[in-house]
Amino acid sequence: MIKRLNINKFKLLVVKIISLLLFSFISFQAYSQTSIYVLKAVYLEKFSRFVTWPEECNMDNPEKPFVISVIGKTPLYKNLEQIYSMQKINNKKVVIKKINNIYEIENSHILVIAESERKNLQNILALTEKLPVLTVSESPNFGKEGVLINFFEEKNKLKFEVNETAVIKSPLQMSFYLMNSAKIVKPVNDN
Amino acid sequence: MRKLCKILILSSIILTIFQLISCEKLTEDYNMPTFKNPIKIGVVGDVSIGREVVENVFFATKMAADEINASGGLIINGEEREIELIFKNSDGDPETGNEVVSELIKEGAKIIVGPTTSTVAVEMAETCIANDILMITNSATIPDLSYVNDKNLIWRTCPSDAFSGTIMAMYATDSLEFESGAILIRDDNFGHSMAQIIEEKFESLGGEIVAKSSYPTAGELSNYNYGSEINVLLEEEPEIIFLIVFEEEIGKITQDLWYSSLYQDADKKPNLFLTEGGFYNELITNGQPDILETIIGISSSITNTPNYMTYKNNYLSKFSFSPVTYSEHAYDAIYLLALATQKAQSIDPNEIKQNLRSVSGCIDNQECTHINVDEFASARVLLQSGFKINYEGASGKIDFDTNGDPNSTFVIWGLDDNEYVEYSYYNQYK
Numbered sequence: 290m291i292k293r294l295n296i297n298k299f300k301l302l303v304v305k306i307i308s309l310l311l312f313s314f315i316s317f318q319a320y321s322q323t324s325i326y327v328l329k330a331v332y333l334e335k336f337s338r339f340v341t342w343p344e345e346c347n348m349d350n351p352e353k354p355f356v357i358s359v360i361g362k363t364p365l366y367k368n369l370e371q372i373y374s375m376q377k378i379n380n381k382k383v384v385i386k387k388i389n390n391i392y393e394i395e396n397s398h399i400l401v402i403a404e405s406e407r408k409n410l411q412n413i414l415a416l417t418e419k420l421p422v423l424t425v426s427e428s429p430n431f432g433k434e435g436v437l438i439n440f441f442e443e444k445n446k447l448k449f450e451v452n453e454t455a456v457i458k459s460p461l462q463m464s465f466y467l468m469n470s471a472k473i474v475k476p477v478n479d480n
Numbered sequence: 481m482r483k484l485c486k487i488l489i490l491s492s493i494i495l496t497i498f499q500l501i502s503c504e505k506l507t508e509d510y511n512m513p514t515f516k517n518p519i520k521i522g523v524v525g526d527v528s529i530g531r532e533v534v535e536n537v538f539f540a541t542k543m544a545a546d547e548i549n550a551s552g553g554l555i556i557n558g559e560e561r562e563i564e565l566i567f568k569n570s571d572g573d574p575e576t577g578n579e580v581v582s583e584l585i586k587e588g589a590k591i592i593v594g595p596t597t598s599t600v601a602v603e604m605a606e607t608c609i610a611n612d613i614l615m616i617t618n619s620a621t622i623p624d625l626s627y628v629n630d631k632n633l634i635w636r637t638c639p640s641d642a643f644s645g646t647i648m649a650m651y652a653t654d655s656l657e658f659e660s661g662a663i664l665i666r667d668d669n670f671g672h673s674m675a676q677i678i679e680e681k682f683e684s685l686g687g688e689i690v691a692k693s694s695y696p697t698a699g700e701l702s703n704y705n706y707g708s709e710i711n712v713l714l715e716e717e718p719e720i721i722f723l724i725v726f727e728e729e730i731g732k733i734t735q736d737l738w739y740s741s742l743y744q745d746a747d748k749k750p751n752l753f754l755t756e757g758g759f760y761n762e763l764i765t766n767g768q769p770d771i772l773e774t775i776i777g778i779s780s781s782i783t784n785t786p787n788y789m790t791y792k793n794n795y796l797s798k799f800s801f802s803p804v805t806y807s808e809h810a811y812d813a814i815y816l817l818a819l820a821t822q823k824a825q826s827i828d829p830n831e832i833k834q835n836l837r838s839v840s841g842c843i844d845n846q847e848c849t850h851i852n853v854d855e856f857a858s859a860r861v862l863l864q865s866g867f868k869i870n871y872e873g874a875s876g877k878i879d880f881d882t883n884g885d886p887n888s889t890f891v892i893w894g895l896d897d898n899e900y901v902e903y904s905y906y907n908q909y910k
Contacts, residue, residue: 327865328849331858338786338852368861375552376857380794446847466786 328447329427329440330368333357333399336423336438337378339467342398343421343460348379355381356396360388360413361403365427369401397422402436404428410436421460432474437461439474450474516553518564519827521545521817522584523810524577524594524604527569530728533758533804534596537618538567540807541593543798544814551857554822555864561827563818570595574603581607590614590829593813596806598622598670605634614829616817618810621756622673626883632833637809637816637875639780639888641670644756645677647890647906648778652720652753653685655904661687662718662750664709664733665694666725674724674755690716702728702766706736714742720751727804730759731766734775738768749774756780758804760900772895776903780888781805782876784902787853791874794854811853812873816840818856819871823863841879841887842870 337355347353355378359366366387373383378398386397391413394400400422402413407428414435417424424436432439432450437459439450451471456463523541525534545563548554553562566589570577577600584592592608592615595601601620608615609630616635617625623642628634652658661682665671671694679689693712695704710733713721725733734752737743754777763772782788791811795803820835821827842848848870851859859869871878879887892904 324865324867327861328867331849331855331862334855334858335852338790372858372861375550375860376855377551380797 325447326363326365326368327372329365330372332440332447332449333369333401333425334372334376334378336425336467337399339464340423341462341464346398346421348381351380353381354384355379355398356384356386357399357401358386358388358394358397359401359403360391360394361405363401363403363405363427365401365403391416394422395420399423399425402426402428402431407431410434418455418458419460423461437463438471441472448472453477515549515562515564517559517561519554519561519821520564520566520584520587520589520591521814522566522568522580522587522589522592522594524568524570524580524584524592524596526572526596526600529572529597530726533727533806536758536801536804537596537807537810539799540795540803540811541565541814543795544811544818546798547794547854548815548818548856552860554818555860556821556825556827563814565814568594570600570604572597572600574600576600577604578607580604581611581613585611585613590827591817591832592616593618593810593817595620597668598625598673599668601625602628602669605630609633612829614817614833616813618813619806620670622670623677624669624673626885630884632884633829635833635836635880635884637813637873637878637886638756638806639890640883640885641674641677641755643888644778644780644890645674646681647892648722648753648755649678649681649685649687651776651778651892651904651906652722653682653687656720656751658719658751659687660690660716660718661720661722662691662713662716663689663693663722663724664706664713665692666697666729667694668697671697671724675722678722678724690718701726702732704729704732706733707740710737710740711742714740714746714750717746717748718750719748720753722753722755724755725757727757727759727762730754730757731762734763734768734771735766738771751776753777756805758806760895761804763895764898772898776892776894779805779891779893780875780886781808782889782891782902782905783900785876787872787876788874790853808874812871812875812878815853815856815873816871816878819851819859819863819869822860823869836884837880839869839871841877842868 342348357369369385373385388394425438426436427440432452435455437452437455441448449471451468451473452475453473454475454477457477527534545565549562553560566587568580570580577595590613595604596619598620601617602624605628614633619638621638621641623640626640663675665675691713693709695709752775756779791808819839820832823835823839824831846868848868849862851869851871853874862869876889890906891902894901894903
């Protein structure tokens, strides 16, 4: 028989390499602030690869669209429309939906919460916390408040934080690859 | 006169039948897909060497082109353009390979993905260089291609044997602690070049190659009797036999090995070490079951990465069968060409080649956004917005080096209860 090497060390290495490959961050110093929204829009598709939605969300049915909803005003909306008019997510066509009433969010796969919704944030999160909706924001403290993924800028780089406690409570499952690439806020062992 | 009438009537019937068939063909042609301002890419494979494998690879290029076109295609100087693939058979023959290049030039293709084999690739590369044709081979692994004076026109998405052969020898000596080896060689450029690499490295690490034998590459090799070549090796009682073979040959080789009396009488059966290739299906279907667990192999396809899994799932759902090794390298070649063309904003091969390295890796430690499998629309928008991108493909990271070779990671694999198992990983530069 062939002698086998300790595979755990290699697996760990592969995990690290994969995480780096998929989520290494980008400097945006040289780019206009407008271009940052292109990056954020692109990242939503990358996030989706590492999140598992429950069966009722029809992720296996390519006939049903992947819905990204946006609540509040953000320049990101325009970039989402631009990219996802052509880019599929999980082999599904993507629909970008503007939410006017928070009760319209139920069929969304991703909900982008704009800074303009700061006052309504707790109401929105009260509704989403039990729903299979990946909440994403781009405002200081929104991660700590309970949004699952929040973009932030650090040393001229675009990064994101994940609220681990909120993830655990959510019906969604988030891959280790994604968690490993994020700054964790509200880690589970702190509660 | 009556006879003449009969002949005329018969002739007119035959003519009518031919016309009907022709009309049907015309209708078929009329329904062929059309492409918006097509960028033509020739896809060349040695169908005669292994139809099943080569066609599987062709399907992968088709999937890549379909995904890119469905994502809105390329936008070059404000004009939407789609990829059109032209498939050709180079027949395992260098002369045919050169003829195919001429055909493709006439058909308006200045970019080629392929061919399959090293023997054809070396000759085809010369013709491509002379005609300013950009060529990316997905499976020709001969080291010579790295050092061709190629004006940066010859690239590959599969790693050179210089790396895989070296790693095989290292694994056999360092990890398995074998001291004596033998080599079964396919009698072609690939076989002899690979044998030399393995022998030199194995012996430099303290091992000894005690026997070598080669078999002819002409004829139906899935039915060839490998008995005499195998016995030459077994007589020297090697601990490991390196098999430098193609997919269609491996099943019969394991059968002939099993029926060799030298093998049956040996106190300690030699292990078998396979070079790169899509051997799994052939081994499971036609391999000698009692030998399977003594086999290990090397591959530059790491199958447990998210990108490979996405690729495999998409392939399976589109075609209803699994992709084989080297299909992912062909898929990546189409993506890299499309991304480099998008970045170059030109369909001139000399402009495209200048951008291949920059879309496949982050040059000079610049920071880039990684583009994964099936993310062409995102990549196009990022490039249009001035961002730097780094394509990470189904075959892994590419990061072309100065020779146009990928920076590959290798896996040593084996079979456990007929299941494919990955034992160990190596990066060629570490």
